[in-house]
Amino acid sequence: EEGRKGSAPPKKFPRSVGSELRPGSGRRAMASTRDLAIASISVAAGAVAAAAALLYSYSATNSKPQSPPPPPPCTEPLPVNGCAARHPPAQDPFKTTKREGFISWDDYFMAIAFLSAERSKDPNRQVGACLVSQEGIILGIGYNGFPRGCSDDKLPWAKVIISEALIRRVVS
Numbered sequence: 525e526e527g528r529k530g531s532a533p534p535k536k537f538p539r540s541v542g543s544e545l546r547p548g549s550g551r552r553a554m555a556s557t558r559d560l561a562i563a564s565i566s567v568a569a570g571a572v573a574a575a576a577a578l579l580y581s582y583s584a585t586n587s588k589p590q591s592p593p594p595p596p597p598c599t600e601p602l603p604v605n606g607c608a609a610r611h612p613p614a615q616d617p618f619k620t621t622k623r624e625g626f627i628s629w630d631d632y633f634m635a636i637a638f639l640s641a642e643r644s645k646d647p648n649r650q651v652g653a654c655l656v657s658q659e660g661i662i663l664g665i666g667y668n669g670f671p672r673g674c675s676d677d678k679l680p681w682a683k684v685i686i687s688e689a690l691i692r693r694v695v696s
């Protein structure tokens with residue numbers, strides 16, 4: 525009715541800021557509103573993505589280093605010096621039976637003997653011992669060295685001693 529009377533047509537679309545700038549372009553005003561909405565969502569999504577990336581990089585740099593993978597199962601026999609395996613095979617924590625691959629009594633006593641030898645201060649020979657009863661009880665362990673109470677700093681450790689007298693005789 526209003527149109528027929530020559531007055532302004534009824535407003536079909538709500539006016540937005542964009543439509544205010546472009547008078548008479550209702551559709552374009554709607555597009556601008558949608559564009560604004562899309563842009564806002566894009567900005568929000570970008571912010572979320574940036575925050576996630578920051579969070580990830582922060583946790584990656586600040587997280588504890590991953591523990592190294594378990595060593596492979598040890599299938600080697602005891603080394604000749606009797607030292608126990610340094611890397612025992614990884615065990616299933618839910619395994620209810622006793623582990624396999626443990627050392628024998630003989631290897632155990634020999635390992636103690638070889639370990640005892642490491643205490644020797646003798647530069648030429650290191651001997652260790654592990655005295656075991658017939659029942660498998662350790663009676664004593666030891667290694668070569670000066671008798672207890674005897675200072676091993678005052679007597680020489682050299683295998684061959686050349687006396688000063690002998691040197692003098694050879695030189696003259």
Ligand SMILES: Nc1ccn([C@H]2C[C@H](O)[C@@H](COP(=O)(O)O)O2)c(=O)n1
Nearest residue numbers: 643665666667668669670671672676
């Ligand atoms: N468990 C031990 C402790 C000592 N000995 C022997 C080895 C040396 O001849 C001496 C003194 O030992 P050091 O204090 O110089 O290491 O005692 C041993 O056979 N077993």
